[in-house]
Each structure stands twice: as structure tokens, then as C-alpha cells.
Amino acid sequence: MNRKHFLSSFIATATMLPALKIFKNDFNGENSNVKVPPYLKSGDTIGITSPAGFITEAQVQPSILQMQSWGFNIKVGSTIGKRDFTYGGSDEERMADFQNMLDDPKINAIMCARGGYGFVRIIDKLDFTAFKRNPKWLIGFSDITVLHSHLAKNFGVASIHSKMCNSFPDDWTKAEPIQIETILSIKNALTGQELKYIAPINIYNRFGKANGLLIGGNLSIIETLAGSNSDLDTSGKILFVEDTGEYLYSLDRMFWNLKRSGKLKNLKGLIVGGFKVKPDDIGEEFGKTIYDIVLEKVKEYNYPISFDFPVGHQRNNFAYKCGTNHKFEVNENGSFLETL
Incomplete structure (x- = not known):
């Protein structure tokens, strides 16, 4: 299919939405209020983990540098650089790394490094107790649809469907405009821009x-x-x-x-x-x-x-x-x- 005629635009506003004050443990479907995690500000921390396919430390470096330039701190998870055949570590390793980031109060958002296959193998082993008390932005697409769907079904918590670490350009100065726009849209979503x-x-x-x-x-x-x-x-x-x-x-x-x-x-x-x-x-x-x-x-x-x-x-x-x-x-x- 020819997609070269796609248009896109962003409208940014300076107003940040307030941090989430109340979070119920149970979600009752479409009649419940949406739970929106606190938007990020300079100095907040984004964790990077690989709950599906494997990725090397070198492959995540462009995303780390770019997100640091936005004013965020980065915590690289233990699955980055690990490999168990097609996965970013064994099921137990991927589950433990994601769980640690869910539970860590110092991490304000979690970006999945890449898709592939594997999240469905660990989703039922994750404990969302701490996440329900203090929700944070979870980011990714493709195989990470498992996570977005699970959040919508069980908790009614907002999340971000977007590119991941493996899509950040190696050289920002040589990136095509559409690459820059799509990556910047992640920042806009995380910081509460319209x-x-x-x-x-x-x-x-x-x-x-x-x-x-x-x-x-x-x-x-x-x-x-x-x-x-x-x-x-x-x-x-x-x-x-x-x-x-x-x-x-x-x-x-x-x-x-x-x-x-x-x-x-x-x-x-x-x-x-x-x-x-x-x-x-x-x-x-x-x-x-x-x-x-x-x-x-x-x-x-x-x-x-x-x-x-x-x-x-x-x-x-x-x-x-x-x-x-x-x-x-x-x-x-x-x-x-x-x-x-």
C-alpha cells in the first residue's frame, strides 16, 4: 500500500494534566473513570526493558541519548543485552525485570525496547498490585498490544501505543522528518501535550x-x-x-x-x-x-x-x-x- 501521502501534526499546549489522585483496585469496564498516570517532567525516570524479543545494548543507545536530551533519566533493565533464542532472556528473567520496574517507585514510565513475541508468556505472572496504587506510563506496540489490552481489560489505565527503542534513529541530524515527528510524539504523549x-x-x-x-x-x-x-x-x-x-x-x-x-x-x-x-x-x-x-x-x-x-x-x-x-x-x- 502507498502511504507516502500520510499527513500528521501535533498541537502542543503548555497545560499539564494533574497527577492521578485516586485509583480503584477494580475496573468495571466502560462505565469506570479513566485512570491517567502522572505526566512526566524533567528529571523523571524512564525504565527500558525487553519483555518480548531480544535487543542489544548498542541498539538501545540512540533512544537513551534522545530521551536524556528531553530531560529524563534512564534506567536500563537487566534484560537489555540478554538473549534466550528469540527472547530477551528467559520467561523468568523477562518477567522479573518487568516486575522490578512496575514496583520501583522511582521509575515513572516503562518503555519496552522492542516487540517480537513473548509478552503473552509472562503477562499472567505479573503482579500489578503496586502499579494499581501508583500507575505509570507503559509504552510500546506490536507484541506489546498484549499489555495495552490487559490494562484496558483489568484496570482501565491509560498507556502509550508508540514506537520503541529499536525505532529511534542512530543519527538524529540525518533522520527523515517523519522519523523525527513520530519519535517526538512519544515525548508529547509522555508530557501531556495535546x-x-x-x-x-x-x-x-x-x-x-x-x-x-x-x-x-x-x-x-x-x-x-x-x-x-x-x-x-x-x-x-x-x-x-x-x-x-x-x-x-x-x-x-x-x-x-x-x-x-x-x-x-x-x-x-x-x-x-x-x-x-x-x-x-x-x-x-x-x-x-x-x-x-x-x-x-x-x-x-x-x-x-x-x-x-x-x-x-x-x-x-x-x-x-x-x-x-x-x-x-x-x-x-x-x-x-x-x-x-
């Missing part, structure tokens, strides 16, 4: 307006979480999805899963991000595009839909605050999403 994103007109879009909590992430991960303690409740929400390296027939199956499980029925809006599709095998052509696949599943519903939004496994992958209220509008001028 976020606004714009996508150009797409002939398959469906016009409309909606306000609601933003949830979502990687489509294949969302599908695999169905029926688990991390399953997403999409009712009354704005859902965004993205994926990479999947055949069209696999994507069709995933969207059927969303439809048959009721996840598409009561949405406020649907945002379809980047989908890097694996070419069909010769003689096994599926015959439908991603647009066909989605529109077939939502034809009986009436809510705004935007395609090719700047989120996913691509350079124009901006930071989104999951679990917070957003305004979403699709019209003849394009698609617009902004924090409320």
Missing part, C-alpha cells in the same frame, strides 16, 4: 463523528487474546488496528473474528492503520483487498471509518494514548483524531 493526527482522504472512508475511549493495537494479537483475561471490551470505544506480514486470507479471518465476537458491533469508530500485506502465493490469490475485507464486516453498522491512518509497522507510526478520550472525525477533507 495530540492531533490527520490522515488524507481515502475513497473507502466512511464519514462521521465520534467521541470515545481509544483502544486497539496489533490485529493478530487482539485476535489471539479473545476469551482470555486480556480480551478487549470494544463496546462504545474507538478501535484502531494494524498489522504486518500477514496474508490477506489471514486478515480476513481476523476481521471475521472481530465481527463474530461482537467487537465490531457497538463501536464509536474504527481506525484502520497500516497493513503490510504478504503477497498471495501463486495460484492461491485471495481476490480481496484490505478495504474489501473491512467494509464487508462493517456494512451493517453505522460509525465513522478511516483507512491508512498513521499507525502501524511503518515509519509514520505515531504515539497514541490508549484508554483516554478522543474526538474522531472523518469527512470530505480527511480523517482527524485528537485527544480530549
Whole structure:
């Protein structure tokens, strides 16, 4: 798919939202208040850990230097540089490192170093007791969708869906504008700036307006979480999805899963991000595009839909605050999403 026409913009405000004062131990779904962790200020600490795939110490250095330039302190976790086949250490090592950062009161946010695969292997072993008392920003995407979904399902705590350490440019002075914008969007999200994103007109879009909590992430991960303690409740929400390296027939199956499980029925809006599709095998052509696949599943519903939004496994992958209220509008001028 051609994504070169994506547009993006940020609107920054100087007003910081207040730190979270009350946090209930139980989350009662969409009727509960959103719990927004305290926004970061200069001198706060971001922990870096690798709860999924492995990453080297050298690979995280650009992100460390950049986040330090923003005024933050960095604490590198014990999983950085570790490797257990495809993982950033054994299940026990990855769980312990993430748990330490959840429990450490001196850490104000946790950035996952990369995705890959592995978070689902440790999510049920983590103890969120300390986190519930003092929530902090948890950051990542792709496989980290497991974490975003788990927080939304169980605690109603906001989190940040964004690029991770492995996406920071090695040389900031030589980075493309879109790389700089997407990385700076992480800072904006962490510090409580207003976020606004714009996508150009797409002939398959469906016009409309909606306000609601933003949830979502990687489509294949969302599908695999169905029926688990991390399953997403999409009712009354704005859902965004993205994926990479999947055949069209696999994507069709995933969207059927969303439809048959009721996840598409009561949405406020649907945002379809980047989908890097694996070419069909010769003689096994599926015959439908991603647009066909989605529109077939939502034809009986009436809510705004935007395609090719700047989120996913691509350079124009901006930071989104999951679990917070957003305004979403699709019209003849394009698609617009902004924090409320």
C-alpha cells in the first residue's frame, strides 16, 4: 500500500494534566473513570526493558541519548543485552525485570525496547498490585498490544501505543522528518501535550463523528487474546488496528473474528492503520483487498471509518494514548483524531 501521502501534526499546549489522585483496585469496564498516570517532567525516570524479543545494548543507545536530551533519566533493565533464542532472556528473567520496574517507585514510565513475541508468556505472572496504587506510563506496540489490552481489560489505565527503542534513529541530524515527528510524539504523549493526527482522504472512508475511549493495537494479537483475561471490551470505544506480514486470507479471518465476537458491533469508530500485506502465493490469490475485507464486516453498522491512518509497522507510526478520550472525525477533507 502507498502511504507516502500520510499527513500528521501535533498541537502542543503548555497545560499539564494533574497527577492521578485516586485509583480503584477494580475496573468495571466502560462505565469506570479513566485512570491517567502522572505526566512526566524533567528529571523523571524512564525504565527500558525487553519483555518480548531480544535487543542489544548498542541498539538501545540512540533512544537513551534522545530521551536524556528531553530531560529524563534512564534506567536500563537487566534484560537489555540478554538473549534466550528469540527472547530477551528467559520467561523468568523477562518477567522479573518487568516486575522490578512496575514496583520501583522511582521509575515513572516503562518503555519496552522492542516487540517480537513473548509478552503473552509472562503477562499472567505479573503482579500489578503496586502499579494499581501508583500507575505509570507503559509504552510500546506490536507484541506489546498484549499489555495495552490487559490494562484496558483489568484496570482501565491509560498507556502509550508508540514506537520503541529499536525505532529511534542512530543519527538524529540525518533522520527523515517523519522519523523525527513520530519519535517526538512519544515525548508529547509522555508530557501531556495535546495530540492531533490527520490522515488524507481515502475513497473507502466512511464519514462521521465520534467521541470515545481509544483502544486497539496489533490485529493478530487482539485476535489471539479473545476469551482470555486480556480480551478487549470494544463496546462504545474507538478501535484502531494494524498489522504486518500477514496474508490477506489471514486478515480476513481476523476481521471475521472481530465481527463474530461482537467487537465490531457497538463501536464509536474504527481506525484502520497500516497493513503490510504478504503477497498471495501463486495460484492461491485471495481476490480481496484490505478495504474489501473491512467494509464487508462493517456494512451493517453505522460509525465513522478511516483507512491508512498513521499507525502501524511503518515509519509514520505515531504515539497514541490508549484508554483516554478522543474526538474522531472523518469527512470530505480527511480523517482527524485528537485527544480530549
